[in-house]
Amino acid sequence: MSSPLSKPQIIAHIQKSLNYTVFDSKWIPCSAKFVCMGNFPKGTGVMQIYEIQHGEAQLIQQVEKPKPIKCGTFGATSLQQRHIATGNFDGNLNIWNLEMPEVPVYTVKAHKEIVNCIDGVGGLGIGDGAPEIVTGSRDGTVKVWDPRQKDSPVANMEPVEGETKRDCWTVAFGHAINDQDRCVCAGYDNGDIKLFDLRNMSVRWETNIKNGICCVEFDRKDIIMNKLVATSLEGKFHVFDMRTQHPSKGFASVSEKAHKSTIWQVRHLPQNRDIFMTTGGAGTLHLWKYEYPAQRSKKDSDGVDVGVAGSVNLLQNVTLSTQPIASLDWSPDKQGLCVCSGFDQSVRVLIVTKLNVL
Amino acid sequence: MCPWSGRTTLGMSTNAVFSLQNQSTAVASGGKIPVEHLDYDYIETCKDVKYLERILKVLRSGEEGIYPPLIKFCETHLEKLDPRSRALRKENYAATAAKDEWSQIIDELKMWQRETKNIEISLRQQSLFDDLVNRNMPPIRGSNCSVPLNQTSHSKGKGSSSKCTLPRDYREWDKFDVEKESERIDGNVVNNSPPATINTGHPKIQIKVDASLLTQQEKFLLANHEKDKGNEAFRANDYEEAVAYYSRSLSIIPTVAAYNNRAQAELNLKHWHNAMRDCQSVLKLEPGNMKALLRRATVHKHMGNVQLAAEDLRTVLMKEPQNAAATQLLSEVEKKLKECQLQRQSKGRKIFIQEVEEEDDKSDNETKAEQTVCPVDPSQQVRGEESSAAPVERGDMGNAQKKPHGRGDGRPHSESSNSHQRSKGGSAEKYKGTQESNEKLANGTSKSDSTTSAQADQSSSGKGTLVGGVAGEAVNLDAPCGALPPPLARLKNEGNQLFKNGQFANALEKYSHAIQGYTDSGIDSPEDLCILYSNRAACYLKDGNCQECIQDCTSALELQPFSLKPLLRRAMAYESLERYRTAYVDYKTVLQIDISVRAAHDSINRITRLLIEQDGPEWREKLPEIPAVPLSAQQHHREEPPSAEVLQAQAEKTARDAERKAEAHFTALKQEGNDFVKKGQYQNALGKYTECLKLKPEECAIYTNRALCYLKLERFSEAKQDCDAALKLEPTNKKAFYRRALANKGLKDYLACSSDLHEVLQQDPSVQEAEKELEEVTVLLRQSLATASPAQPRKTVPITEVESDEETTAVPNSESSFIGEDVAVNLRPTNAYEFGQALNAACCSRNTAACADLLASTAPDKLPQYLSTKLDGHAISFIMEALDSHLLEKDPSLVYQHLSYLHTAERFSVVLMLLEKDERHRMTQLFEHLSAVESTEYTKNDVQNLAKKYI
DSSP, X not given: OOOTTTSOOEEEEEXXXXXXXXXXXXXXXXXXXXXXEEEOTTSOEEEEEEEEETTXXXXXXXXXXXXXXXXXXXXXXXXXXXXXXXXXXXXXXXXXXXXXXXXXXXXXXXXXXXXXXEEXXXXXXXXXXXXXXXXXXXXXXXEEEOTTSOSSOSEEEEOOTTSOOOOEEEEEEEOOOXXXXXXXXXXXXXXXXXXEETTTTEEEEEEEOSSOEEEEEESOSSSSOOEEEEEETTSEEEEEEEEEEETTXXXXXXXXXXXXXXXXXXXXXXXXEEEEEEEETTSEEEEEEEEOOSSSEEXXXXXXXXXXXXXXXXXXXXXXXXXXXXXXXXXXXXXXXXXXXXXXXXXXXXXXXXXXXX | OOTTTTSSSTTTTTOOOOOOTTOSSOOOTTOOOOGGGSSHHHHHHOOOHHHHHHHHHHHHHTTTOOOHHHHHHHHHHHHHHOTTOGGGOOOOBOBOOOHHHHHHHHHHHHHHHHHHHHHHHHHHHGGGGHHHHHHTSOOOOOTTEEEETTOOSSTTHHHHHHHOOOOOOGGGGGGOOHHHHHHHHTTOOOOOOOOOEEOOOGGGSOSOOOOTTSOHHHHHHHXXXXXHHHHHHHHTTOHHHHHHHHHHXXXXXXXXXXXXXXXXXXXXXXXXXXHHHHHHHHHHHSTTOHHHHHHHHHHHHHHTOHHHHHHHHHHHHHHOTTOHHHHHHHHHHHHHHHHHHHHHHTXXXXXXXXXXXXXXXXXXXXXXXXXXXXXXXXXXXXXXXTTSOTHHHHHHHHHHHSOOOSOOOOOTTOOXXXXXXXXXXXXXXXXXXXXXXXXXXXXXXXXXXXXXXXXXXXXXXXXXXXXXXXXXXXXXXXXXXXXOXXXXXXXXXXXXXXXXXXXXXHHHHHHHHHHHHHHHHTOOOHHHHHHHHHHHXXXXXXXXXXXXXXHHHHHHHHHSTTOHHHHHHHHHHHHHTTOHHHHHHHHHHHHHXXXXXXXXXXXXXXXXXXXXXXXXXXXXXXXXXXXOOOGGGOBOOXXXXXXXXXXXXXXXXXXXXXXXXXXXXXXXXXXHHHHHHHHTOHHHHHHXXXXXXXXXXXXXXXXXXXXXXXXXXXXXXXXXXXXXXXXXXXXXXXXXXXXXXXXXXXXXOHHHHHHHHHHHHHHOTTOHHHHHHHXXXXXXXXXXXXXXXXXXXXXXXXXXXXXXXXXTTTSOOHHHHHHOTTXXXXXXXXXXXXXXXHHHHHHHTTOHHHHHHHHHTSOGGGHHHHHGGGOOHHHHHHXXXXXXXXXXXXXXXXXXHHHHHHTTSTTHHHHHHTOOHHHHHHHHHHHHHHHHSOOXXXXXXXXXXXXXXXX
């Protein structure tokens, strides 16, 4: 291993204890503020906005909602509006104007059960095309929403009637390279990963990695599908090279084991798509770098192109708590700044140094 | 105590076999580690990483006692063997930075907080214009499309789903033993299956972003974001993608950094001209930008402008004397320069006969042919270059010494010595390079045909000496050049040599002298003058003097219309002047002359993109007219055996030398004729061509052209005559055959027509028009045979596309219109063909009665055989209709028999599946009616059984 000084360091900058269970935390783009979402012990939902001032996180706003809020995203909003889209325990999708968070600007009963996960694209200058939000739920469906269309989703990916409904734990957008092309990747509790092509409205690829998929993320949403990281319940994660899809072998992948416990989340650094952080069930964070192979595809014995996976290097790891770190979000504006929240009812702002020299 | 006990080597127990490569005392798999192995000596000699990991685990667990120094020793040893071993991962706690570092971080953070606050405020102020932004958004996706989850694009997906484990009960997770679970899974990487796609569609990326409605703040962020994407793609060696993202960034806000990075990406792609343009843009925005200068130097070097490269590099080194990349590049460049000079001073140790033409063409083509070929395979180079003179090889020495670099790790933002590196991903490029050089060789050889025979002899003798390795030691500067008198030839040869040495200005002078001398001496040899002009144009092009270059090219082209090189050079000059439309036209003309010019292909692609960007989808309409190149000027691809046309063209060329004057007149006439054809004024064109033929009755192309005019004017017999004449001159002329076929078709001599078409297809199976035509004619031929309709006097039949027999009902065509009701349906078919014709005819006219008659006269057991593969949905439903409406009342038992045979026809089950609703309905009706009719031949049960086969 290289000398410790040249490695990135993960520094805990701010730690804030909260009086509720926090499920998700997200930076507000173009600001030094972040939103925490969760539920109060009495069973109601809460959304708080903190701002970093003088080395502290100052609470600047708090709103209580009737239902616990599970997840949120800024992915489908413009830089000027910066409305947050959230999913709650009741299966509702709401979009809030954080200046006036009392009444949602958009609301829809999206699912029959809890909305586990949410992602957005087409906003913030990331991804050409329409702004869209995708939600995944325990009811087994994955739905895509356009905030300009009320009441009904623009795409609905659901199990056929009579089939067992899988709990969808994670969704992610990718391949948003022009107005038409767009993909949604969804991960399920039984280890299924499904890639939906929204242009063709079809399942483009599916695989099973045997253990529940906790999180999937493309390295970038707005480039030609490049890499996909999927983390799983048993402490393993897979990095798929999404450039070459073999007719029978699918995408090449490399897997790595870490954390000795569930990997709750993976987030790619917005400034460098080959660096990503995974958060573990034992309060650990691991920072990884993906190294491309010399050739990203080769011909197999039949002359068909088959992808070649690269390798992952552990850059740094850190243990913050004994409880799982359930969410992590890199600041889109300041490289190396991130916020993470755990089930120890606290939210932390971290600084990762020396990312620019990697 | 050891804090890592228990978490060390996950997955150990699954490793069934341990073999100690260097130890004879192999330990039983999974067995306990003997105590004597927990020893400094043993650990030091052990090379098995897995085993060491196990030892470390035991040591850390403290089962055999705690020995911290031994643990440490074991760790260091393991790190030496495998620095990435998982056993070495330790749990870290959040770091604390050193004081000064921390304050720096905090300062930075504070500054960022202040900045973002400002950005936020400015963003909020502009939010009034939200509506504008919304107006620009793409429409909402179609509502509520449902995608069933089990829909798999590949059948193999099922295999994987059957394997998948049942979900755990939520409560069960509490008892979830991660360690055990992961160990169980450890080692098998699951890779699954579906369709083959490679996601590298960078053309799909829009290279322009419409940012007109965004605020400055947003534009800045977006541009930065796109540039970051470009950098990432660059790091992954996806240079083309990187260029796309940089272009996006530049379309939002042009920045120096994005231009610079795009230049580097273009360099790696070996798109020298684009790289040059980007460097120039940077230097316009920021004169003296170091990176841009360095990159421009690289471009210059690759384009052969050694002196300019040296100049740029010296500028860089003046400002930054420590710049290693620049120093290295400069030394390379200087070596090259010296070699050139050496060559010039030693007055020719190499023979030098060939025209500049070939060589400079190559350098025009981004020098890459030679540059890339030589490191790959020296022998290849010799092969590729042997027709061009040896100095090329010499000039390449500098490159040849450069080893191909292991990996293109050049980063757009770092100044490392990457600028000339060849990326690994460039292997395709290399291939392209080789191919190109081969093609060039092809061009070279075909070109030498056009030069005079004296020269050809010279070149072949020169080749001989080279191959013999004698490397003739005297430059033959006095080698005769075409019809040039010796002093002019000398000037020209000197010019050529200077050009090859990269001294373009000097070469320019020589050529100018030569041209001057030429006009003074009053020699009549436009061919040579054309070459002189063309060469001087090349010099101008190299010097970046595009205007002059265009002028010279135009003069050259006036002397020799449709000569390849001046056209290509003019196109390049136009392109550099950003006159893309004219450049496009010239490139297109080049391709008409010689389809294999890769540079023209590349440029056309590039320009097309630019023009689409500029003019939108209607860009073609704004183009000037592209002149049609006479067949005689077209060169054919080398891979094809030299076709008769090429030979003909060559024969013509020699003839042309003799009677150039008449030729000029002839060409003009022909050109005018061609122009008229393009404008659709066939009558006028006809006149011109006739005049042409008066001058030169042996010109095959004119005959075919005139035939075309006749065809268009519907004077088929004349057209046929012309084609005959052309074929007499040139018995394999495809065009003549094709046109004669059309003429025959017009004359309704389908048989002759089809035989002509067959001839065309035999010569070149790829002619799609001929195939299409043949299809049509075959149908016509059949029809004319089948209907045997006495040819009513009719004018030309407007022939629309007749797809095939099966679809005739679907496509209402002109045929059905004159077949009509009174059509004579052949009611006594004796074979499948006649039956098919008859059925088809009846079907076309919806004449169910005729069909019924036909069926009545056909033996039921022959029906499947007759229908053979002609069966389709329409035919079935038509037959059903005929049976139902006509035959049923007359002879129900025949209907029954027909039905009982019909379903044995080929493809019946397939066709049945494709039936439409009303067709099914008709079928059900028929069976209902059938069962209602009493008959002795069959019972109701029989009908029902039969119906099951249909419905």
